[in-house]
Amino acid sequence: MIDAPLLQLRGVTKRFLGVTALDGVDFAVRAGEIHALLGENGAGKSTLIKVLTGVYLADGGVLTLAGRPLHPASPKDAEQAGISTVYQEVNLIPALSVAENIALGRQPTKFGLIDWRAIRRHAREALARLEIDCDVNAELGSLSVALQQMVAIARALDLRAKLLVLDEPTASLDEKEVAELFKVMRRLRAEGMGVVFVTHFLDQVYAVSDRITVLRNGQLVGEFATAELPRLALVGKMLGREVKDEAGRTAAAPEGTGNPVTAPLLEARGLTRSGAIQPINLTLRRGEVTGLAGLLGSGRTETARLLFGIDAADAGEIHFKGARVEFGSPRDAVQLGLAFCSEDRKTEGIMPNLSVRENLIFALQAKRGAWRTLSRAEQGKLCDHYIAVLRIKTPDADTPIKNLSGGNQQKVLLARWLATQPELIILDEPTRGIDIGAKAEIEQLIAGLRADGLAVLLISSEIEEIVRNCTRVLVLRERRLAGEVPAAELTPERLMRMMAEAHA
């Protein structure tokens, strides 16, 4: 048993109300390795981490740590067993000092009083181990996010941890800070610790990890040595597609794309927001479905939010119908004829307790203002029309929208925007979490919108969906525009290649 793993999970299963989030997953981390855990949305990464750290109790399977069985019933249990976790958002207390944060919950005491001197000494030692230079008396909130993250790691390591779990630690760090973090990770690896690294950034996976475990839809795809797995193959495994090295179109993309002469409807130049998207240029035209493709965290939704005025851009300009516009809020964008169907139906889309009718007419009514009220008859006509056209399954228009299935909620939200008769509609993951029948109907609808002369911006993590529906695709990679693929060259392989490539 030379290579007995430090951490071993066998057949771990976790279900939530009939939904299987983890289905018999095996996962092993050896001592002295950095192990990347990868997968797209819904793959089961966070569930796996939560089972590991005692947040969730597994419904089935065996966990062992350093040869001993592990049953973490709470995060504290897991910590005591030797598993330390640092989450994406630093969950320390900004108002306390660095030393206090490191000691929090396990303060050394002397005669029943807190031994402040010991606390500061421990903190200095913990930071010195990571070679971090930082005043332990400083208030945590006054430090940069990167330093706070280091403090969080120092706190985690203070527990004589055997395994360190880093859950998307780099999401809010810049390149230099990421390099610092990697240095610390490598040092810990040299000390014989096992490090689990969750990230969306492929460059980082290849820069620092030794092994990769890929999950998809709650199942194990496989474990690979990083050096032996080409990027393209990795992306293929994450997305669940075998990569065939053949050119040419596999799916029939929409026809009628040969009209590049139409004037652009919306043009963005150098649009950027720090931490969201690097400067990006894009042009959207009437009668085109422009796809925005990329892996999770590549900046797709962030770009859409900038275009719709939800977030303010740091720099760059938007031109709409040739005139420069400033969107200070979604309201400004809606007034000009934009529409944005958010990927997060629940928190950004529906008003759950309001009726289908109220949800459906809401954007149009908001556009008209409080005084120009749509009469009941007009509202009824709109509802009847869209319920019939989009085949929304609802007992009647006055049912609370929360009682509808996800697909039907999505159709109501689409109807909400179509009722405003937009000129440009942004669809962010319009088919996520809805059944196949509804999916096909929504794709049909997209084709219909294009035929009607709308400009459509389609964001999707499903490559097939992009290829099937788009007339042109922009590929984002790690918050940058990686390139553009015209309709004639649109194949899943081509897109995946662009999504996977390393930065030049």
Added chain:
Amino acid sequence: MKAFAKSSLGWLCAGLALLVVYNVWHHPDFIKITLHDGHLYGVPVDIFTQGSRTMLLALGMTLVIATGGVDLSVGSVVAIAGAVCALLLNAGHGLVVTITAALGVGALAGVVNGVLVARLALQPIVATLILMVAGRGIAQLICDGQVIVIANRKFDFLANGFIAGIPVAPLLVAGLFLATNVFVRRTAAGLFVEAVGDNETASRFAGLAAARVKGLAYVFCGACAGLAGVLWAANIRAADANRAGENAELDAIFAVVVGGTALTGGRFSILGSFLGALLIQTLATTMYFRGVPPAVAPVPKALVIILVSLLQSEKVRHWAAGLGRSRKAAA
């Protein structure tokens, strides 16, 4: 009938009816209304007259709570508005100027609350707590620490006058309830308020100026409190910076919540708030009739409040239904 029993309004009406039956049991005269010199008199008329101020506060509070907020400052705004009335009337100004000024002061307080909550994103409880505390001080400042007596026959009419045999204050308040209800349900204002309360992010992403809607709810609530302050001062014929509107915000919040508007925001019921305020006043009058000393009065009031809240709770009703079923099964 079944839907009525399920709705919280149904339980509210049941509670109200129970209270009236209890009173009539002890005092058959409780529901007697007499016509005297062409004016209506009787306990029910008194309940409406005395309850008019809480009703008015509950009206404004309804829209604020529907946006997911709360306004703790209305009691203090009542005191400020009363002080403004005393100041202006005693300086010889007319009724129109006085009432307009009191309404304006109330609306201004609402603007302050609205800006703090909607623009600066302060927690509504904290934001309105500021004016709740500071407002008493402002009223004291205007009154110079004294209780100022108002001796003005026209002003008195607001509290004790009759129009077509009906007391002025309840008439005024009923009119405002009706007008507000028509406004929010005939225009899209009600939909906007409910949408903001139900899911603010979604309403904003759908193109609504959510902050403006929230802010305006506070302005409306402030104006209602200003008018309530006018009625209060007219009723006690004085401006009392300390006692006017004391704990009135709590009664108003209770009236709204019992009326079926959830503190989490969303759906609201103006009729429900009206009935809720009516329940509170009926309770107060009941205790007066039963001779409960004012110092002890909060205890039975709390008991009734708990009872009504429990009757409205889904969980309790579910549990009670289960109890009935299991008993049947045992038999």
